Amino acid sequence: MDSSVGIVKAQTAQFDAPFTFRSGAVLPRYQLVYETYGELNADKSNAILICHALSGHHHVAGIYQDEPKNVGWWDNMIGPGKPIDTNKFFVVGLNNLGGCHGSTGPASIDAKTGKPYGASFPVVTVEDWVESQARLADLLGIQQFAAVIGGSLGGMQAMQWSLSYPERVRHVLAIATAPHLTAENIAFNDVARNAILTDPDFHGGNFYEHNAVPKRGLRLARMLGHITYLSDDAMADKFGRSLRAGKLGYSYDIEFEIESYLRYQGDKFAAYFDANTYLLMTKALDYFDPARAFDGNLDRAFAAARADYLVVSFTSDWRFSPDRSREIVQTLLHNRLNVSYAEITSTHGHDSFLMQHEHYHDVMRAYLGRIAQEFSAQEKK
Amino acid sequence: MNEHDSHKLAASRPDFAAIAAWIPEGASVLDLGCGDGSLLRYLKDTRKVRGYGVEISDANIVACINNGMNVIQGDFDAGLSGFETLSFDFVILSQTLQATRHTEALVSEMLRVGREGIVSFPNFGHWKNRLQILSGNMPVSEELPYQWYDTPNVHLCTLHDFEAFCGRHQVRILDRRVMTRGKEVSLLPNLLGAMAAYRFRRA
Numbered sequence A: 001m002d003s004s005v006g007i008v009k010a011q012t013a014q015f016d017a018p019f020t021f022r023s024g025a026v027l028p029r030y031q032l033v034y035e036t037y038g039e040l041n042a043d044k045s046n047a048i049l050i051c052h053a054l055s056g057h058h059h060v061a062g063i064y065q066d067e068p069k070n071v072g073w074w075d076n077m078i079g080p081g082k083p084i085d086t087n088k089f090f091v092v093g094l095n096n097l098g099g100c101h102g103s104t105g106p107a108s109i110d111a112k113t114g115k116p117y118g119a120s121f122p123v124v125t126v127e128d129w130v131e132s133q134a135r136l137a138d139l140l141g142i143q144q145f146a147a148v149i150g151g152s153l154g155g156m157q158a159m160q161w162s163l164s165y166p167e168r169v170r171h172v173l174a175i176a177t178a179p180h181l182t183a184e185n186i187a188f189n190d191v192a193r194n195a196i197l198t199d200p201d202f203h204g205g206n207f208y209e210h211n212a213v214p215k216r217g218l219r220l221a222r223m224l225g226h227i228t229y230l231s232d233d234a235m236a237d238k239f240g241r242s243l244r245a246g247k248l249g250y251s252y253d254i255e256f257e258i259e260s261y262l263r264y265q266g267d268k269f270a271a272y273f274d275a276n277t278y279l280l281m282t283k284a285l286d287y288f289d290p291a292r293a294f295d296g297n298l299d300r301a302f303a304a305a306r307a308d309y310l311v312v313s314f315t316s317d318w319r320f321s322p323d324r325s326r327e328i329v330q331t332l333l334h335n336r337l338n339v340s341y342a343e344i345t346s347t348h349g350h351d352s353f354l355m356q357h358e359h360y361h362d363v364m365r366a367y368l369g370r371i372a373q374e375f376s377a378q379e380k381k
Numbered sequence B: 001m002n003e004h005d006s007h008k009l010a011a012s013r014p015d016f017a018a019i020a021a022w023i024p025e026g027a028s029v030l031d032l033g034c035g036d037g038s039l040l041r042y043l044k045d046t047r048k049v050r051g052y053g054v055e056i057s058d059a060n061i062v063a064c065i066n067n068g069m070n071v072i073q074g075d076f077d078a079g080l081s082g083f084e085t086l087s088f089d090f091v092i093l094s095q096t097l098q099a100t101r102h103t104e105a106l107v108s109e110m111l112r113v114g115r116e117g118i119v120s121f122p123n124f125g126h127w128k129n130r131l132q133i134l135s136g137n138m139p140v141s142e143e144l145p146y147q148w149y150d151t152p153n154v155h156l157c158t159l160h161d162f163e164a165f166c167g168r169h170q171v172r173i174l175d176r177r178v179m180t181r182g183k184e185v186s187l188l189p190n191l192l193g194a195m196a197a198y199r200f201r202r203a
Helices: A126-140 A153-164 A183-197 A200-205 A215-229 A232-238 A257-272 A275-287 A290-294 A322-334 A349-354 A358-380 B003-012 B014-022 B038-047 B058-066 B103-113 B127-134 B159-168
Strands: A011-015 A030-037 A047-051 A090-094 A145-151 A169-175 A308-314 A339-344 B028-032 B050-055 B070-073 B088-094 B114-122 B171-180 B195-202
Touching: A011 A126, A030 A126, A047 A126, A047 A153, A090 A126, A126 A153, A126 A275, A145 A153, A145 A358, A153 A169, A153 A275, A153 A290, A169 A358, A183 A215, A183 A275, A200 A215, A200 A275, A215 A257, A215 A275, A215 A349, A308 A322, A308 A349, A308 A358, A322 A339, A339 A358, A339 B058, A358 B058, B014 B038, B014 B088, B014 B114, B014 B171, B014 B195, B028 B038, B028 B103, B038 B050, B050 B058, B058 B070, B088 B103, B103 B114, B103 B195, B159 B171, B159 B195
Parallel strands: A047 A090, A047 A145, A145 A169, A169 A308, A308 A339, A339 B070, B028 B050, B028 B088, B050 B070, B088 B114
Antiparallel strands: A011 A030, A030 A090, B114 B195, B171 B195
C-alpha cells in the first residue's frame, strides 16, 4: 500500500570552508537545507540524492508538523511502497546553493556588507551544485550514492554527478532532460529573465534594500515558463476556449480560462519565489553543456562516466523533447555504458515528470527495484 | 537467473540455444524486438554478452528492466539511426523478421550496426502450413499462433525465400539451423523444418 513518509523536518548543514564557483567567485561560508527520508543502511550503500529543478527545493516528500497541507513536490514518487521506496532507500533532498528556500542564496545576508547579496551573489552552474552536493554527501557520510535522480534541470545535475564524481554514483536517473539547451530553449529563459531585469522593482537585483519585490517580472517569467511546461493538448483539454463569464467582454480583462489560470500561477509564484534565484536557475540551465570542454563532443564528455543510466522522456514534452533524451542515450551507448530508455506517452508536457502516471511509475519502480537488489545482495555477502 | 532457469528458457524457445551457440563469450549484442529481455538474459547468463534490447511496447520496457536488462524504447522498424556503424558484434532479430514492415531496409541496417546479423523465424514452407493452405485455410500452428485477422506477421517467408532474399541483397549466410519442436532438421529442411535461424554478414 502506498503511503506518505509522514511528518518530516528540514535540517541545515553549515559549511565553513570557502566555496569556489566555476566563475572564480568565492563564498567564504554557506549553508544548505535538506531533508532525509528512510534510513541509511550499515554500509551506507542505499542513499539516493534527489536534485531539484528550476523552482524546486528540499521539501521533496512528506508534510510538516505545523503545515499538514505543505506536501513535498515529489511525494507521489517517494515514500514507503512508492517507486523510490523509503523502506529500502535513504533519500536526501536539498535546496540548491543560490536557492530561496533556506540554503544560502541571493536573499541571504553577506557578512562582508551586512546586506543581502542580491546582484552580487555568484552565478551558479550545474557543476557548482554537484560540488556543493558532494560536500553535503561527505557530511552525511555517504561515499557513494546508489542513485542520483532528477528531472529537467535536476536531470542535468544527476548526469553531471556521473561526470564530476564517476566513482561516487552507481546509477543516474535522468528524466525529461537534455545534454544542453537549444537556442530556442535559451531564448525562453532570456525572455523570462528580461521580464525580471526590466521590472522597475528589480533595482538591479538589490530590491531587498528598497523593500520592493519585482513581482510583475517574476509573474511574467513564470507565466511564460508555465506555457512551455504544458502541452497544446493538455491546455486544450483543461481550458479549451472556455470563457469565465461565458461571453465575450470586449475588454482586456481576464476572459479566457487559460488567462485566469496563468495569472493565478504567476501570482502564486511571485508571492514566494526570489527573483534573483530565478535568474540564477535559468542561467545554470543555459550554461549546462558538458560537451563544451570537449570541442562539442558529448561522447568524449561522458568517457569518464562509470554509472548505469535510466533515461526517461515524455512524448508531449516539447521543452525537453524525447529527441534530446535520445541524444543522451546515444552518447551512453557510444561509451558502452549500461542504459535503459523509456519514452512515456503522456499529454502533460514537460510537467509530466512530476505527475502521477502509472506506466512512468512502473518504469521507475522496476529500475529502483533493481538497484535495491544490488545492495541487498551486497549486504548478504 | 540460475542454471535451471536457463535450461527452462532454452527448452521453451529452441532458437535461444541455437543463437547462443553462435555467440562467443563477451560479445556485444543488440536484440531488436527483445520482448521481456529473456533472450538477452539467456545470452548474458550463458555467454556473458554486453547486451541491449530495443522494444516498442511499454509493458516490455518494464519487463526488461525488471529482468535486469538494458532496453531502449523505440521503433527499430523505422531504422537504427541511433546506433553507430559497426558498434555491435551481433544484431539479432529473433522471431520478429516476419512482423517487420521495412524488412529490406532493416536487414541492411542490421549489417550496418552489427558485424554479423542473426535472425530466426517460422518457416512458412513447413509441411503443416502447406497442408493447411492446400485444405483452403491460412495456417495456424504453434509457430504461427495467430488468425489471419489478428496476426502481426506481414512478411512471412520460407527458407527458400529468405535465402533468395539474401542472395539478392548482398547478404552472405554463414550458418543455418533448422528445427522442429527443438529438434534439428537436416532432411528436406524447407518442408520438414518448423523454424530456422540464420547467421549472416555482408557479402
